[in-house]
Amino acid sequence: MNVQKGTATYAVDPAPQTVLPVEGSDLLFPIRRVYCVGRNFAAHAIEMGSDPNREPPFFFQKNPNNLLVGRDFPYPVASNDVHHEIEMVVALKKGGDSIPVEKALDYVYGYGVGLDMTRRDLQGIAKDTGRPWEVGKAFEDSAPCTPLFRAEKIGHPANGAVTLDVNGVRKQTGDLNQMIWKVPEMISYLSGLFTLAPGDIIFAGTPSGVGPVKRGDQMVGRVEGVGTLEVRVV
Numbered sequence: 001m002n003v004q005k006g007t008a009t010y011a012v013d014p015a016p017q018t019v020l021p022v023e024g025s026d027l028l029f030p031i032r033r034v035y036c037v038g039r040n041f042a043a044h045a046i047e048m049g050s051d052p053n054r055e056p057p058f059f060f061q062k063n064p065n066n067l068l069v070g071r072d073f074p075y076p077v078a079s080n081d082v083h084h085e086i087e088m089v090v091a092l093k094k095g096g097d098s099i100p101v102e103k104a105l106d107y108v109y110g111y112g113v114g115l116d117m118t119r120r121d122l123q124g125i126a127k128d129t130g131r132p133w134e135v136g137k138a139f140e141d142s143a144p145c146t147p148l149f150r151a152e153k154i155g156h157p158a159n160g161a162v163t164l165d166v167n168g169v170r171k172q173t174g175d176l177n178q179m180i181w182k183v184p185e186m187i188s189y190l191s192g193l194f195t196l197a198p199g200d201i202i203f204a205g206t207p208s209g210v211g212p213v214k215r216g217d218q219m220v221g222r223v224e225g226v227g228t229l230e231v232r233v234v
């Protein structure tokens with residue numbers, strides 16, 4: 001039953017380190033935590049029935065091993081209303097507490113394009129009952145993501161279209177410049193709540209147009225200046 005790895009003996013087989021590939025290299029980016037920003041585009045906040053005024057950002061988390069890279073998205077159990085949310089993903093190379101806004105981009109390793117897949121029916125029940133969101137957000141394979149694109153190559157995109165097509169039909173459209181909380185602000189704010197560390201990633205919020213998917217759908221998400229994510233629902 002015990003598992004020997006190196007000099008350690010584990011009581012059960014230890015989980016593998018979740019990684020994202022780094023585009024244009026053999027490097028693997030080790031994932032520590034997955035943070036997600038809620039309601040970061042005014043039009044999406046309105047479509048979800050919220051006040052789009054600039055209230056403080058709020059965050060939830062997915063599990064590192066919810067990330068899905070280079071595979072189809074299996075339609076999850078326990079839901080009949082699974083929604084797409086296309087988002088830019090921010091990957092941190094440094095961590096800390098109380099990171100000032102003006103220094104925050106120095107902490108960014110790179111960016112990716114991700115989908116915050118959501119069991120909207122279960123999230124809705126959680127909202128109605130004041131319960132946590134994990135059942136709606138942190139399920140298996142709920143975070144499809146591209147490899148990471150290094151900031152030293154692509155810079156720090158602050159403008160650019162964020163779009164999602166399903167079966168060739170445009171469903172979501174926004175622009176990075178419409179984010180209520182910009183990347184440096186979300187890093188700074190988050191670092192006031194948690195100790196950030198290398199390997200943490202942040203899903204930066206989705207523009208309006210979220211909606212359901214079904215098996216067989218082909219999703220193509222783009223963040224201009226970052227990359228393209230193609231995922232099939234199976």
Ligand code: MN
Nearest residue numbers: 085116205206
């Ligand atoms: Mn989201």
